[in-house]
Amino acid sequence: MQPQLVIALLGRRDEPTDAVEDYCRYLGEALASHNLDLQIRRVPWKEHGWSASLRALRLQTEAWRGAWVLVQYTALAWSARGFPRRFLRVLRILRKAGAHIAVVFHDAEPFGGARLIDRLRRTMQLHVMHTVLTFSDHAVFTVTPERLSWPPSAPVKSSFIPVGANLPFPLAPQQHEEIHSPPAVAVFSITGGTAGDRETRDIIAAVRYASQELGKLRLLVFGRNAEVRENALREGLRDVAVELDVCGVIDDKELIERFATSDVLLFARGTISSRRGSAIAGIGCGLPVIAFAGSETGSPITDAGVVLLPEGLDETTLRAQLGETLVRVLSQDDLRVQLVQRSRTAHEKFFSWQAIASRYVKFLQRTN
Known part of the structure; x- marks a missing residue:
């Protein structure tokens, strides 16, 4: 036909x-x-x-x-x-x-x-x-x-x-139940301009805090504006035990590989919702996601393995909560496994x- x-x-x-x-x-x-x-x-x-x-x-x-x-x-x-x-x-x-x-x-x-x-x-x-x-x-x-x-x-x-998720399908299941050594935090794309300045500071503060609590970490930053932020990231993390890996726009195959070598996606590009493809890419690969809630945040995003932080916090409180949440996801195996399973299920059903x-x-x- x-x-x-x-x-x-x-x-x-x-x-x-x-x-x-x-x-x-x-x-x-x-x-x-x-x-x-x-x-x-x-x-x-x-x-x-x-x-x-x-x-x-x-x-x-x-x-x-x-x-x-x-x-x-x-x-x-x-x-x-x-x-x-x-x-x-x-x-x-x-x-x-x-x-x-x-x-x-x-x-x-x-x-x-x-x-x-x-x-x-x-x-x-x-x-x-x-x-x-x-x-x-x-x-x-x-x-x-x-x-x-x-x-x-x-x-x-x-x-x-x-x-x-703008990724080839069907996506092969990724195994995120076992944490990498060192634990790996992914950041997929950073906003340009002044909003990106704030995001970069938030990422640095959260990863510094987690490193001081957990020891050596790996931070993978990739996608739009990642290379633009590399110097600021290296300067902000130079005195803590963080292995920094930065690259710009990458193809689908390499994107999947970077998610596969990560343990959590830190989504700091404003608030998360069902139209934010860079966050949904992490969900599609079965990752736990840490993100900010906003007016557009609801189901099916809330059905996935997303840990939500409230919108509108002052800068000091926001960064403290971001860091504490990152430590919790990386250190609590039961929580992380539950989030992984929720992301897989939500991807299959909705995304x-x-x-x-x-x-x-x-x-x-x-x-x-």
Whole structure:
């Protein structure tokens, strides 16, 4: 039987890695087993301008009548500075072509900020996001709508589908019950800018504390901005027994290997939720995760082996609790094994690409 065509439509490419493109690629592999052919297309407005890109989109959509188009939404994929007003023009072209539109909200909330420009940006994003809900045939939320500030209480024609780990599947089970010698702490990616400065200080404080309590440790820092932070990390840890291993963006195979040689993932990139792929990658590899709770934090993240710290702590208390929690996870075998088992179960049930694909199939295999 001829596979059913599904289009994943993306805006500009993110650099140096594009997590949304990886998401679509792995989703496509998982949907193939359901006789769905997911093809990735872009609106390359950054390279060719909006007029030329929209003309090209109109030509492409002539072949998409009756097909589902999964439009991947982040504000910065569809605008240079987070004002995605032209995004609605993309949807109008799809509607005119007779495609079925599903918008996937990778940006679960509009941007924050207190400056006038921030408030204007937020207003624009809210307008676009509300309009999308009324304009599209289906909405996919990567965080449960009940935990978001802007959608209606019960959005019609919508699904909650958490993101998966952007790793090859099926993932071979990793053995984390036995701790490594020395115990190994993983940090997968650090935010850029001033937020990354704070994250780096938090990581240093937590690992210093744990080293002083437990002895020699190994700290593996990899992914985005890791190399940028290497000097600060080495300076902050130079007088404690910590073996530091830093590398930047790495391929899937090496990423899996680094998780396999770790005992816990320290997730300091803001708060954890079901759309935070770098945290979910650790869960997918069966690791315990230490992270901060926030407004988006809920099930199925709380079903995984995640130890949550409260949001909004002062800097001194936060770092003390982070360090104490790291010691507890690395030193208490029963706790660590329980967390490992919970991460494995949650991955299989919620975050594996097979589980994610099955949620998409529920609406992709029916028409409006």
